[in-house]
Amino acid sequence: MPTQRNPWFALGALVVGFFMILLDVTIVAVANPAIMTGLGADISQVIWVTSAYLLTYAVPLLITGRLGDRFGPKNIYLIGLTVFTLASLWCGLSGNIETLIAARAVQGLGAALMTPQTMAVITRTFPPDGRGAAMGMWGAVAGLATLIGPILGGVLVDGLGWEWIFIVNVPVGVIAFALAVWLVPSLPTNEHKFDLVGVVLSAVGMFLLVFGIQEGNTSDWSGKIWAMIAAGIVVLAVFVATQARGKGEPLLPLPLFRDRNFSLSNLAIASMGAAVTAVMVPLYFYLQAVHGMTPTRSALVLAPMAIITGFAAPVIGKLSGRFHPRLIPTIGFLLFAVSIFWFALVMRDPHANIAWLVVAGAVAGASNACIWAPLATTATHNLPIAQAGAGAGVYNTTRQVGSVLGSAAISALIAARMSAAGLGDAPAGEGMGGGQVPEQVRQAFSTALSQATYLPAALLLIGVVASALFIRNTSASPTAGSAAASAKEDSLAG
Structure with a gap:
């Protein structure tokens, strides 16, 4: 139920923590080669830096939302923020890859505690007719974090070292904690049983x-x-x-899947999560190890993707309700698959013109804007308000599980293609953190990365099929509208 306090103050405080969570996902991708060199790791180990975070982020999400209901979303948010901030410091002080992976796992647990609470506070403090504006601000912050993450990561890696992509979270976490204590209201709690x-x-x-x-x-x-x-x-x-x-109270409320659009949306968002996570790994290795770009320059190549998504997502989100649910997300999935296939074709050539990757990234940005908000709205449109929270929790968890599997699968595929090309452990060899791989293996290296990039393109075809099978939503009701708004907010937070 909305509180009397201006909810925009609470949203402003929560945005700081939310920004930090998203920043920490995107900031690491650009630093992978430097981490490999700095800690003497191979490609499977360094991708576990991301997979460990995603795994401990995804698994607890079904229960951490109920912890907020039981003990208060503000309290659980502050606990999660504390865990996340301390784990960030641990990451920055890690002296070997095993310690870094362990610290990232703890960091993911902190993020899992935080994410559902931010959504609960927004849903319970904003009136239904004000949630659209709140979602717009939330989406703008998501686009900003996606853009700033790789660029900030590149600047920090180039100037101070990879450790600082984690240490930078410490002052931000302290500020976020103080703002949350001050501005986020304490909300009523409810009893829950835990499976x-x-x-x-x-x-x-x-x-x-x-x-x-x-x-x-x-x-x-x-x-x-x-x-x-x-x-x-x-x-x-x-x-x-x-x-x-x-x-x-089961952890996974299976009756939710009786709604066709909800079930198909979960399948589609899982493929999206897997593809988004998987495509960044070979792309950044190609830009840095093949073209010899610095982390900062490689991040700027993909900046148009985030910029276009940030500007287009709110507009497309508002327009999507005027069309059949299947139209916009199906187009989005098709365009995204085409853009990743485009990436793969360009990456076959170690001397390719980088402008083609910039253009493909712009197409990917437009396609992403057609997917996130429309898909989340369709997912819970037909669910009663009593199941909106559970539905949003399942939806967010499904996306995170897709991200985990995408991260694991791309690691295995890149390693396999490297071995097949006779490169062995070449990705961990000299030059990965500070320049190009040797000229004599550059073509084989590019080909292996290109072949691995076809995986996320193929995964998106699952989303194409799932969204094409959507049926028209039932008539919107106030409760359904609230559920949809909650789901859109939750998808942008994930």
Whole structure:
């Protein structure tokens, strides 16, 4: 229920923490080569720096929202912010890749505690007719973080070292904490039961599956790896079965999936999360290791993608309600797949004109604007308000799970293509953090990265099919509209 205090003050405070979470995802991608060189890591290890964060971010999301309901969203947000900030300092002080991965895992847990609380505060403090404007501000901050993250990361890596992409979070976290204590209201709490068995099963299943996929090439896809992947699938199947039979408050409310558009939206957003996470890894390696760009210059190549998304997303989000739900997201998924396929074609040539990547990035930015808000609105449009929070939580978790699997899969595929090209551990070799790979292997290196980039393009075809199967929404009601607004806010926070 909206409070009497001006909710824009609370939103302004929450935006600082939200900005930091998104910044920490995008800022790391541009620093991967420098981290590899600085810590003597190989490509599978350095991608675990991202995968560990995404994994511990995704798994707890189904329960952290209910922790906010039970103990107060402001309290859980502040705890999460504290964990995130301290873990950021730990990341910056890490002396080896194993310590950095562990610190990133703790950082992801802090982000998981924070994200649902920001959405809960916005949904409960803004009246329904004011949430659209709040979502617009939220989306603008998301676009800004996406743009600034790689550029700031490049400047910090070039000027101070990769450690500072994490240390910079410490002063920001302190400011965000002070603002939240001051401006975010304490909201009423509700009793909730917690499905601890579901938490354990989902966490174990996801870890086995992701670890097996990512480490497969390193272990030559041995029987042990396949057993681990199979075990992960079995544990996740058991998790779903327990959720179907469980009473009370299951971690995963399966009745939500009876709505066709909700189910298809979750499938589409999973493919989107996987593709977005996967495509950045080979792109930045190509720009830095093949073309010898600095982290700052490589980030600027993709800046138009974020700029166009930031400007176009609010406009397209408002227009999407005038058309059939399948139209805009289907076009968006198709354009995004085409732009990534375009990336892959350009990357085959180690001497390609970078302008072609800039143009492809601009197309990708426009396509992203057609996906995020329209897809989130469709996901929960037909759900009653009593299920809006649960639906938004499931939707956000599905996207994060897609991101985890995309990160693991691209790591395995790049390593496999490098091995097939006879490069072995070339990505970790001399030159990855401070210049180009040797001329004699540059063509093979480019080809391997190009071939790996076809994976995210293929993943987006799942989104094309899913969004093309949307049916027309039922008549909007005030509750449905509130649910849609909540979902749009939640998607932009993820």
